[in-house]
Amino acid sequence: GQNIDQPTEMTATEGAIVQINCTYQTSGFNGLFWYQQHAGEAPTFLSYNVLDGLEEKGRFSSFLSRSKGYSYLLLKELQMKDSASYLCAVRDYPPNSGAGSYQLTFGKGTKLSVIP
């Protein structure tokens, strides 16, 4: 099975930088995704890593180390609208599933509060 851990809550100041960590244990790893979810809304895609290293998209960056089972999401120049939950999700191929099947398993999410 999968085990994905991320902090439950974080608080940061507007304009600052915050790093949200995610650790995972899985077999058949095939990529790690970060999603943003505002309260009462559906998750929306932020970033994807399948190889080690840093992926940068504007104010958001995501890092992956497959050997350590570790990823982080870095948010720069925080804005009030960044207050949301951030979900780490790992894609893998379950050993006993149907041919070619793969699934995306989510961590419990990190609720980020941005304060003035």
Added chain:
Amino acid sequence: NAGVTQTPKFQVLKTGQSMTLQCAQDMNHEYMSWYRQDPGMGLRLIHYSVGAGITDQGEVPNGYNVSRSTTEDFPLRLLSAAPSQTSVYFCASSRDDRATSYNSPLHFGNGTRLTVT
């Protein structure tokens, strides 16, 4: 382009009733899945499908059935609703990029908020 459409948005059921949550996507995505989201539990996978005629169980499949007769539709059936099934249900789809290992994120519907009394 509507994306992923879920109906209904809200539903209240009595224990023992049955119902079907509808999910349709117009992006020709091969992969579709159902999640439930509960406070403190995050998103948990119920069932998923990598194409028409193929379904598989996720982490929490008990009490739910699915079928995939077309690429577009992936309904979730509750045969006998229980209070433990009170939750927000999300349907999501993506391209099947196994051959190319291309970035293919899940696209989520807006969710169905189900209460079982």
